[in-house]
Amino acid sequence: MNRTVPDWVIQTCWSISGIFATGSLWYFLSTKDYSYAAGSGILAFIFAVAAIAFHRRKDKLAEQSLPTEFKNELPDDYTRRSLDEPTDIRLFESLPELKALTHRTAQPGWDTGITVEMRKATYDVVDFYEIIWLKLAEFYSVKHFGKDGAAAYIKNYIRERYKFHWAKHEPSGPGTGGTIVGVLTGRDVMHDLDQLIVETATAVVGYRDNFDFKAWQARWEGAAPSNGD
Structure with a gap:
């Protein structure tokens, strides 16, 4: 010791x-x-x-x-992306297709009309959005979203959105909304994350002359016609 x-x-x-x-x-x-x-x-x-x-x-x-976040060394898994790298541009370009694939995979679960299956399908999409946002966060410095890093930030964000939307859908008090509340809450969190990704992508590439962001956004928004509704 x-x-x-x-x-x-x-x-x-x-x-x-x-x-x-x-x-x-x-x-x-x-x-x-x-x-x-x-x-x-x-x-x-x-x-x-x-x-x-x-x-x-x-x-x-x-x-x-000292905790790791207060030291000068970067975490072992830290990756800093750059818009000057073709690989990172290709990552951006592929996001709408990845989103479309994720929603196609989740759609059968939503179509069952069974609460448990619908919620599981939404959880898969939420997990996808979390991963994608973390990839976008790699275009920022390691502590840009707080001393605990981007992963801790997005997990807390998702947790708080779940808490807010669940409470929102039960105006008469906890436990009064029935099982459908879980479905509605998951849908709203999914939409929040979708918008968060668009906003983050806008900040990263939306104003660059060498990137057609409007075309990218149109592909992104068209990748999920049903959106779990």
Whole structure:
């Protein structure tokens, strides 16, 4: 177990170093006792080095105790995307097709009319939107959406949207809306995330001359004709 260095140890080393470097050293020089003067100088140097070493150890231990988000190092899984990279542009271009595929996969679940199946289908789409938004967040710096990172931000956002929409659909109080509330809430959260992705994409590429954002948005909006309704 790493133990921090108490401040009094560092201060004591500096104090002893000061005593040998000033009082003792100059006293022995004044008495022309050069051997003791040299010894005082050496001891002053040793205690000064010890104080510096203890100080560095304390700083290192303090840095190790910091959460990852407060350190300068980036997380191992951090990826910074750039609109100057063809691969990242292709990622953007492919999003409407990925959305269409996800909605086609979820559509049979919505078509059953069974509450549990409909909610499961919506959860799959919500998961897809979360992943896509995290990909868009890679165009920003690692702590752009808070010290805990983009993943923590979007999870909290989704959780809060679920809480809001569920409460919204039960104006008479918790538990009064029946099982359909889960379906309605999931649909609304899905729509919120869809809009969040459009807004984020607009900020990232919407104003670039070399990207046809209107065409992209038309493809995105046309990728889910039923939207789980």
